[in-house]
């Protein structure tokens with residue numbers, strides 16, 4: 594799987610304390626996307642099991658509420674995403690799962706999305722989405738549209754939809770937009786969340 598970043602513990606990406614797995618690669622070209630470095634399909638390729646291992650280590654350290662899949666575009670690596678979810682669910686069934694995807698739900702439901710390095714049929718992609726949706730607790734779906742700015746929880750444009758796939762969460766569990774800046778070893782800064790006022794550099 595092509596990985597952009599793994600943030601072990603964040604409060605800005607869904608209910609409670611969550612690991613955030615940022616997928617590398619996105620072809621959706623939303624204008625003014627704030628993370629263009631995550632667009633090319635090149636960079637660090639890591640086995641799904643190694644990523645699951647890092648999340649489980651973060652869970653032991655921080656007692657996580659769940660994991661949020663972000664990007665880049667997680668659904669453009671849907672086979673790896675499903676493998677990762679199944680591995681984590683097997684080893685830590687209490688973790689909840691959330692996802693940010695630029696695809697709208699009707700596109701996913703019809704299999705109308707593209708998967709990196711995969712020539713599978715629309716039928717296969719439909720089934721894949723059904724399996725992924727069956728493991729998700731929530732998702733934020735839809736392209737970022739800079740003409741429709743929003744300060745709703747987890748949504749930066751008004752066309753985006755917060756979908757709850759079961760009864761684990763209600764809309765009240767999603768807090769206002771937050772921005773987190775973490776300073777990593779070596780002094781490198783990592784930003785996650787919603788820097789609606791722009792980046793601090």
Ligand code: SF4
Pocket residue numbers: 619620621622623626627628631664665666694695696736737
């Ligand atoms: S889907 Fe997300 S990562 Fe991709 S271009 Fe749109 S905002 Fe950027």
